[in-house]
Amino acid sequence: QVQLVESGGGLVQPGGSLGLSCAVSVRIFSINGMGWFRQAPGKERELVAAISSGGWRNYEDSVKGRFTISRDNAKNTGSLQMNSLKPEDTAVYYCYADEGATARRYWGQGTQVTVSS
Numbered sequence: 019q020v021q022l023v024e025s026g027g028g029l030v031q032p033g034g035s036l037g038l039s040c041a042v043s044v045r046i047f048s049i050n051g052m053g054w055f056r057q058a059p060g061k062e063r064e065l066v067a068a069i070s071s072g073g074w075r076n077y078e079d080s081v082k083g084r085f086t087i088s089r090d091n092a093k094n095t096g097s098l099q100m101n102s103l104k105p106e107d108t109a110v111y112y113c114y115a116d117e118g119a120t121a122r123r124y125w126g127q128g129t130q131v132t133v134s135s
Contacts, residue, residue, distance in 0.1 A: 024113050027129030038098040040113035048118040052089050052096040056109035103133045
């Protein structure tokens with residue numbers, strides 16, 4: 019059974035929008051940080067966005083002003099709203115959640131985002 023379940027990926031034209039969701043599928047007592055990495059073929063995995071339990075946010079420079087990360091602490095779920103998408107945003111997006119007591123990192127299964135006309 020997967021630890022986190024992702025949804026919301028797909029094919030979109032340049033300038034379009036997609037929203038990604040990340041939901042806990044196994045029992046986790048508490049979550050510290052949450053966020054998304056992405057990886058395109060032949061490229062290194064990079065951190066796209068992260069959010070702390072207190073709501074502090076950090077974004078990769080190329081997505082600032084276009085992407086917004088949020089979370090629901092009670093439900094341990096996260097969302098990534100992606101606007102003004104560009105072809106260079108094409109990648110597999112992996113959400114993660116860091117458990118606060120054990121410091122274990124839980125991963126989503128990945129979802130494909132393709133930006134193309």
